[in-house]
Amino acid sequence: MNPALPQLGKLADTCIHCGLCLPACPTYAELGSEPDSPRGRIYLMRALIEGRQPATPDVLVHLDRCLGCRACETACPSGVRYGRLLEGVRGALAEPRRRLGVRTLFWRPILRQVMPDRRRFRILVAPLRLLARGDRQWLPPALRRAVDALPPADPLGAPARSQGGNPAPLAAPGLGPFVPARGSRRGTAGFLTGCVMPALFPHVNAAAVRLLAAAGYDVVIPQEPTCCGALQAHDGDLAGAERAAARIRAAFAGCDIVVTNSAGCGAAMKDDPDAGFAGRVRDLSEALCEADWWPDRPLEGIRAVFHDPCHLRHGQRITAQPRELLRRAGLLLAEASESDVCCGGAGSYTLLQPALSTALMTRKIANLTASDPEILVTANPSCLMQLRAGLADRAEPPALFHIAEVLAQTLVSTPA
Ligand code: SF4
Ligand code: SF4
Incomplete structure (x- = not known):
């Protein structure tokens, strides 16, 4: 038996089946089926945990359709930690999930090995940028969608x-390891550059660092590591996520606060089991409001x-x-x-x-x-x-x- 399963069972047991989360769930709104609702998924996860239900593709598809958006947590009166339950069950079921369809088999190595590494991610983005210059109407839908989602290579243009x-897009100078506070100093803010942001939105990172400095923070910007482990955790690779999180904790050990401008990274770091680290994490908007910018x-x-x-x-x-x-x-x-x-x-x-x-x-x-x-x-x-x-x-x-x-x-x- 997977040793994580009893703990996950306790998380699932906090659900009282009231259904108050159903109207908040986007997949339930679109599909209207109970197995694609939070309550239905919790029921399925409990059956999987207890071994009453084999992890067949017919069952796992309902878990894979979950966005992990956690709207159900906000709606839940019973305090169900749905996000943690989902990630835990996905991790415990990693082997059967690998036998899912071609699309998953194709994308999973990219999600786990390429996207969390900004150098590999840049290599992945380069051919998409070439395709973006041509006539996109001939591209297969999935590829066209990826090309459409790309921000301009030069936001100034x-x-x-x-x-x-x-507001005009800002220039994106390369970020050095340190930017001093402007005016009176509040403390030191570590800034997480992230995996996707340096390749696709470097001007956004540059803007965030300017704002933190203007708010009175000396900004420390580690060049490595960049990945908080959120992508891996959402996909059930809990060991990979913990390795990434440990590197991040070490990199920001000396900072008063740790700031991100990616909501997904912020949520993942605030869920870190090290409460001392998690308590220092701030979304950029939080940090600026706290500093009364x-x-x-x-x-x-x-x-x-x-x-x-x-x-x-x-x-x-x-x-x-x-x-x-x-x-x-x-x-x-x-x-x-x-x-x-x-x-x-x-x-x-x-x-x-x-x-x-x-x-x-x-x-x-x-x-x-x-x-x-x-x-x-x-x-x-x-x-x-x-x-x-x-x-x-x-x-x-x-x-x-x-x-x-x-x-x-x-x-x-x-x-x-
Ligand atoms: S995380 Fe989002 S998509 Fe998944 S069950 Fe909850 S509300 Fe629905
Ligand atoms: S609102 Fe909470 S307790 Fe009620 S069914 Fe949804 S997850 Fe379970």
Whole structure:
């Protein structure tokens, strides 16, 4: 018997089957079937844990359809730790899961071996960038989707997105290992560059570091390691996730706080078993609010909608801070319907569950654009890519930004 199973059984036993989580679950909303709801999945996981149900593909498909968005945790009155249960069961069932379909067999090595390594990830992205230059309509749907999700290689050259008074994409200087605080010093912030951000959104990382320095932090930026282990954990590779987490703990040992601008990384690091480390982790918006950061020169009158990443809203219960900061920055914020519902990005979900992911993306884009905003703002690379793919076919899409890019536009001067 897998020694993790009794502990997982205790997590599953906290569910009282009330069903209050069902309306919050995006896959239940799309598919309407109990096995694709949180309650149904917990029932299946308990049966697997207790050995009453073999891990057949028919059963595992319901677990694989789960986004891991943790909206069910926010809705649950019984405190079920669904995310931890799901990751644990996926880890315990690693062997049978490997016998799943061709799509999973193709993508899993990429998710586990390539994406967490920024050098390998850059090599993976290079041919996609070449494809992005050509006529995309001839590409197979999955490949076209991946190409559509890519941010511009040179955000400074992004066409027309910076016109009309909207914030312009910022330059992306290479980040050195240290940036000093501007003005009076609050402490030392370690900044996690992440696996995906340096290759796809280096300007976002640069903006986040400028903001932390402007808020009074000396910013320490380890060049390695970059991976917090979230991708591996979501896929059930718990040993790989713990190896990555141990390297991160060591790299940030001397920092007062550890800051990330990726909601998924923040949620994973705040779940770290080392409470001393987890308690120092901050999302960028949290760190700036705690430091009572205010813009030097607010932007004015830009109509905007903030998209809550699930790992910010449900994984970290952060909703007020990004909105507060965007209002301070001068934006006119509107609220979208279903702001608590996942966009379907969910890390690897777009690759492994393309049909469901696309359905959720279409629904999210309709909600986000209903108020005709000039810009959409979010706080996670996976969401940025999903929304970008969702806007790709629009004639005049709203511009899309990470919150760090928008806030950094309000800085008058930046540290050297
Ligand atoms: S994590 Fe999200 S998709 Fe999975 S069961 Fe919970 S609400 Fe549904
Ligand atoms: S809301 Fe919580 S206790 Fe109720 S069915 Fe969902 S997971 Fe179980």
